[in-house]
Structures are given as structure tokens and as C-alpha cells.
Amino acid sequence: EPEVTQTPSHQVTQMGQEVILRCVPISNHLYFYWYRQILGQKVEFLVSFYNNEISEKSEIFDDQFSVERPDGSNFTLKIRSTKLEDSAMYFCASSRGGGWGETQYFGPGTRLLVL
């Protein structure tokens, strides 16, 4: 069964450094998402991406964040200058369609720790 993969599984970085989290969505999916979960808190939506552009973003997704689909298979989340509060588990997801009832398929997550 096809699945969403994410690399790395864990990332430790110093405050102020740039990080890039990578995801390979399911191959015939057209909609891509990033969510994050700070330890002990809810899973929160960050951004959705379709047709090579952002279709929706939350208030969390400020100018420090960017997303890209550089080569038709990878989907990346870049944090330009990490802060301590960016420490979280980051989940990538993909779906075939973009409607409300569409199932989103999640990757295993990247645990980011900012020191």
C-alpha cells in the first residue's frame, strides 16, 4: 500500500538555523499539507498546497515558513530561522482531492528539536 514518507525522522538544530523537512507524498495525490504537534498540544494545521501554490495557510505559517515542491515528488517545509517554540512533531499529509470529505494520508512525522 502506498504511503507518505518523511525525512529525517529526528532533527536537532540550533536556534536561528534554517531547517528543511522533506516529504514524499503518495504518487497520484494532488493536495499536500503540513501539520505540527507541539508536545502535549493539539495537532495544528500549517499549510495546504495544490497546483504548485499555497491554497490555504494558518496564522502559524508566517514569513519564517515556506513550502516547495521542487521536483514533482518531494514536498518540503523550510523554517528560515528556527525558534525554540518551533520544537514540535511535523506531519506531512497528502490527498487525492481537496474536498472536505477527502481522506488525508499522513506520514510518520519529523521530530524537530530547537536548542
Place this chain on the structure above:
Amino acid sequence: GNSVTQMEGPVTLSEEAFLTINCTYTATGYPSLFWYVQYPGEGLQLLLKATKADDKGSNKGFEATYRKETTSFHLEKGSVQVSDSAVYFCALSGEETSGSRLTFGEGTQLTVNP
């Protein structure tokens, strides 16, 4: 805005016990409702969903019914197994936002003892 509230956890049960995890929501219109499960060390997997009022989603012995009148989507299973130990998330997507973003509840940790 949209929100989802789950019963506080963690929940600990013995094998073969009956499970209910409560989930209520706030949303405009008719959102779609989901239960996701996260097993240790893995990502979130869809367990079941319902896209309109009175629909029942079911999978692996779990069931949940979309109740518009009580804005609820409680998860039930008649007889839990040790392998059901995981974190369960209730979620919705709906018309308030332009896309299909999921809004999640807090998650409920379930532990089933033999």
C-alpha cells in the same frame, strides 16, 4: 471558528471491555468528521469517517455516528484488544475555510491491558 473537543484521557481498559471516546464539535454547516489513530512510533492513520448527518463510519470493529443534533461523533468499540492501544484523534473539515484543513481534538491515549 471550527473546534473539536475530546474527552480527557488517558483511558485504561481491560481486554474485551467496551470503549467510548467522546467527541463534540463546533462548526458552521455540515462538516466532515474523522477519527484518526496513531500507534506508537507511527503517523496518523484514518480509522473511519462520516461526511453527512446520521452517517455511521465503521472500521476494525470501531463505529461512530455523525449526530448533527448533538454535534457529536463519539467513537465506540464493543470489545477492545491489547492491539487497540494507541492515541485516537477526532477531527473535522468544513466549509468555514476555503480548503480541506483538518481541525483536531486533543487526542485520547487508550491503553488496553491483557
